[in-house]
Amino acid sequence: MRPPDNHVHTGWSWDTPASVTMARACERAVAQGLPAIAFTEHLDFTVWGPDDRATTLGLVDRHASRHEPIDSEGYWAELTEVRERFPELRIWSGVEAGEPHLFASSVAAHLRDAPVDRILGSLHSLSDGDRLYGVGQLLYTDPDATMRRYLGEIVDMVESSDVFQVLAHVDFPRRYWPGGSHRFVEKDYEEEYRAVFRALAGTGRALEVNTSSPLASADQVRWFREEGGEAVSFGSDAHQPGAVGQRFDLAVDVVEAAGFRPGRDRFDFWRR
Ligand SMILES: [Zn+2]
Ligand SMILES: [Zn+2]
Numbered sequence: 001m002r003p004p005d006n007h008v009h010t011g012w013s014w015d016t017p018a019s020v021t022m023a024r025a026c027e028r029a030v031a032q033g034l035p036a037i038a039f040t041e042h043l044d045f046t047v048w049g050p051d052d053r054a055t056t057l058g059l060v061d062r063h064a065s066r067h068e069p070i071d072s073e074g075y076w077a078e079l080t081e082v083r084e085r086f087p088e089l090r091i092w093s094g095v096e097a098g099e100p101h102l103f104a105s106s107v108a109a110h111l112r113d114a115p116v117d118r119i120l121g122s123l124h125s126l127s128d129g130d131r132l133y134g135v136g137q138l139l140y141t142d143p144d145a146t147m148r149r150y151l152g153e154i155v156d157m158v159e160s161s162d163v164f165q166v167l168a169h170v171d172f173p174r175r176y177w178p179g180g181s182h183r184f185v186e187k188d189y190e191e192e193y194r195a196v197f198r199a200l201a202g203t204g205r206a207l208e209v210n211t212s213s214p215l216a217s218a219d220q221v222r223w224f225r226e227e228g229g230e231a232v233s234f235g236s237d238a239h240q241p242g243a244v245g246q247r248f249d250l251a252v253d254v255v256e257a258a259g260f261r262p263g264r265d266r267f268d269f270w271r272r
Helices: 022-031 072-085 104-113 143-160 172-176 186-202 218-226 248-257
Strands: 005-008 036-043 090-098 118-122 125-128 131-134 206-210 231-235
Touching: 005 090, 005 118, 005 206, 022 036, 022 072, 036 072, 036 118, 072 090, 090 104, 125 143, 143 172, 143 186, 186 218, 206 218, 206 248, 218 248, 231 248
Parallel strands: 005 036, 005 231, 036 090, 090 118, 206 231
Antiparallel strands: 125 131
């Protein structure tokens, strides 16, 4: 049984070309036999308010930022269109909130105006001085220390933000690992992973297995289960239609090997 793809981007995300439409993503999802798809566009802030923790922490800027806000009107118009055109597919609205613990007030304001079905929480950036930098840029100076700091910051994010339902790509920096992602060794960070998984499991939220990232091992997903994790979400993190549902067969094998099974129905997260 194929799980829903809970993490898909289209041209409404600042890092995705306008040619990547919801309709093309839906066609791909149907062709793959997916029961559901969530359009989780990037919700990243380049300006923030006095009530956001980013301000309290003295952060003033993002480094070399290309981030753009979501055009909510356009997003909702296209979503309505594909819901009519693809009745066989369940189509969820969503956002991927970047550093939601630093921007709680701004995230809440966005969601008040445009509430969505799926909210992913992601850590893409860490601070250095008074700026946020993409973790890929920080990794080269000291990958090991940056990775430990990253996973520590995720614990903080999980503990201090309850806005998201799914923790996306828990080890995002491995995508940019110096010398290639194959050189990243999960086991070296088992303790840090387990701290994240304990915190996440304590809130009952889902861990994402991200299939754009180098795939999690069954060991890693099992650590989540051992720490009390109850739910797993599958996300292709597609930024082009062809990537919707990518490597889900493999991901399903990994998640099953770690002791999770399909949930209540085919739209649900997988559960222990
Ligand atoms: Zn992401
Ligand atoms: Zn994403």
